[in-house]
Amino acid sequence: MSGVVIVGAGQAGFQVAASLRQGGFAGAVTLVGDEPRLPYQRPPLSKTYIKTDAAFDSLLLKPESFFEKHAIALRLGESVAAIDRAARSVTLADGSALTFDHLVLATGAANRVVPVRGHDRRGVHQLRTAEDAERLRAELAAASTVAIVGGGFIGLEVAAALQALEKRVTVIEAADRLMGRTVSRPVSAFFLDEHRRMGTTILLGTAIDSVLGDQRTRGVRLSDGRDIDADLVLIAAGVTPNDQLAEAAGLRTDRGVVVDQHMRTDDRAIFAIGDCAVFPSVHTGTAVRLESVQNAVDQAKLVAARILAQDDDAATLEPYRAVPWFWSDQGPFKLQIVGLTAGADHVEMAKLDEAGKLVAYCFAGERLLGIETVNRPGEHMLGRRILADGLLVARDAVARHDFDLKTHFN
Numbered sequence: 001m002s003g004v005v006i007v008g009a010g011q012a013g014f015q016v017a018a019s020l021r022q023g024g025f026a027g028a029v030t031l032v033g034d035e036p037r038l039p040y041q042r043p044p045l046s047k048t049y050i051k052t053d054a055a056f057d058s059l060l061l062k063p064e065s066f067f068e069k070h071a072i073a074l075r076l077g078e079s080v081a082a083i084d085r086a087a088r089s090v091t092l093a094d095g096s097a098l099t100f101d102h103l104v105l106a107t108g109a110a111n112r113v114v115p116v117r118g119h120d121r122r123g124v125h126q127l128r129t130a131e132d133a134e135r136l137r138a139e140l141a142a143a144s145t146v147a148i149v150g151g152g153f154i155g156l157e158v159a160a161a162l163q164a165l166e167k168r169v170t171v172i173e174a175a176d177r178l179m180g181r182t183v184s185r186p187v188s189a190f191f192l193d194e195h196r197r198m199g200t201t202i203l204l205g206t207a208i209d210s211v212l213g214d215q216r217t218r219g220v221r222l223s224d225g226r227d228i229d230a231d232l233v234l235i236a237a238g239v240t241p242n243d244q245l246a247e248a249a250g251l252r253t254d255r256g257v258v259v260d261q262h263m264r265t266d267d268r269a270i271f272a273i274g275d276c277a278v279f280p281s282v283h284t285g286t287a288v289r290l291e292s293v294q295n296a297v298d299q300a301k302l303v304a305a306r307i308l309a310q311d312d313d314a315a316t317l318e319p320y321r322a323v324p325w326f327w328s329d330q331g332p333f334k335l336q337i338v339g340l341t342a343g344a345d346h347v348e349m350a351k352l353d354e355a356g357k358l359v360a361y362c363f364a365g366e367r368l369l370g371i372e373t374v375n376r377p378g379e380h381m382l383g384r385r386i387l388a389d390g391l392l393v394a395r396d397a398v399a400r401h402d403f404d405l406k407t408h409f410n
């Protein structure tokens with residue numbers, strides 16, 4: 001029986017299946033995932049899960065009964081090894097095949113391996129899956145010093161979580177600032193101060209040379225020759241998209257599976273969404289690949305709607321235009337970002353009189369690209385509306401001492 005086959009039972013894959021059923025799709029829906037677990041949320045892994053004894057079930061997107069009730073066939077603990085585009089089928093690792101009318105690639109991304117000497121020693125961890133988090137959590141009790149390689153969202157969320165467990169934490173970041181790919185300089189600087197205040201040692205402009213120890217890690221050697229003690233090392237140095245399956249099937253890839261504004265690959269029967277997909281953004285005018293729950297969910301909903309509408313006419317289809325947003329919880333600080341702010345050439349900081357809060361308006365010329373906030377959810381939510389509706393926020397208005405986004409749009 002054909003129907004929709006979804007490769008990857010993560011955030012995006014789950015959402016396609018759920019939205020198809022919600023929209024009344026009557027055909028077969030099969031969700032194939034190589035992790036042996038029901039679809040779950042990853043964000044808590046680096047925030048609460050590693051520092052508590054929370055049960056895995058608390059992460060579930062839906063209980064098992066949901067999949068039974070909605071006739072979503074689960075093939076968990078199984079991986080898709082190949083796509084036969086001519087036969088419209090996929091082959092699983094055990095040799096069995098599934099045919100499809102539509103195939104959705106939601107294969108996500110894998111942690112980047114930093115190829116330094118000793119990276120495979122015991123006590124060296126990565127964090128992408130619940131299994132990774134549980135392994136890390138199990139070893140944390142006996143560790144007092146932790147080195148984290150990478151000062152991005154995940155490294156910093158873990159650093160803050162480990163401060164709560166009173167570990168001695170060092171973050172090693174090769175760039176000259178924290179979260180350099182994703183936030184503006186003032187926001188990087190704010191988090192540098194706050195993490196240091198929480199007790200974390202942060203080394204910027206510093207690379208790791210090797211992991212020290214015999215079988216188990218006892219620390220890391222830095223590229224400048226210094227040694228840092230560490231009972232545990234977490235490598236959190238970014239991800240690479242899982243696009244090998246698509247590439248082997250002759251689909252276009254370019255650091256991700258290349259899709260059009262409707263999430264379609266070159267093969268009209270095959271979509272790609274979420275962390276694995278590179279798509280033309282209507283917001284930046286460039287090809288982007290985003291790693292966020294919002295992006296995974298919204299692209300999944302769009303693809304489900306396309307399949308339900310059985311409409312393949314590019315002239316009548318609305319392109320993917322959801323406004324990107326993201327959050328990161330680092331100790332007491334909730335960072336929220338709306339828009340894609342990487343191309344900003346000017347950042348206007350709101351004049352707030354409250355400590356520990358921040359609103360950064362990121363402009364390219366006169367155009368507002370996005371807003372980065374810390375512990376200011378009101379401005380974040382309003383920012384989403386402003387960007388979605390294309391409302392204008394003038395740079396000189398924001399620069400005024402008494403500017404307030406909420407009064408400006410009331």
Ligand code: FAD
Pocket residue numbers: 007008009010011012013032033034035041042043044045046078079080081106107108109127128129154242245273274275276290291292293294296325326327328329
């Ligand atoms: P994934 O959720 O990675 O799912 C892909 C699945 O496909 C995986 O299970 C993978 O094993 C499987 N797969 C791959 N290849 C195959 C194959 N051939 N056959 C079968 N299965 C396959 N985002 C936020 O917006 N806010 C946050 O605070 C936040 N925190 C995060 C914290 C952590 C620790 C991590 C790891 C991510 C976080 N993210 C956060 C990012 C967010 O979780 C991802 O963007 C989202 O999970 C992407 O969904 P996806 O379905 O594209 O990929």
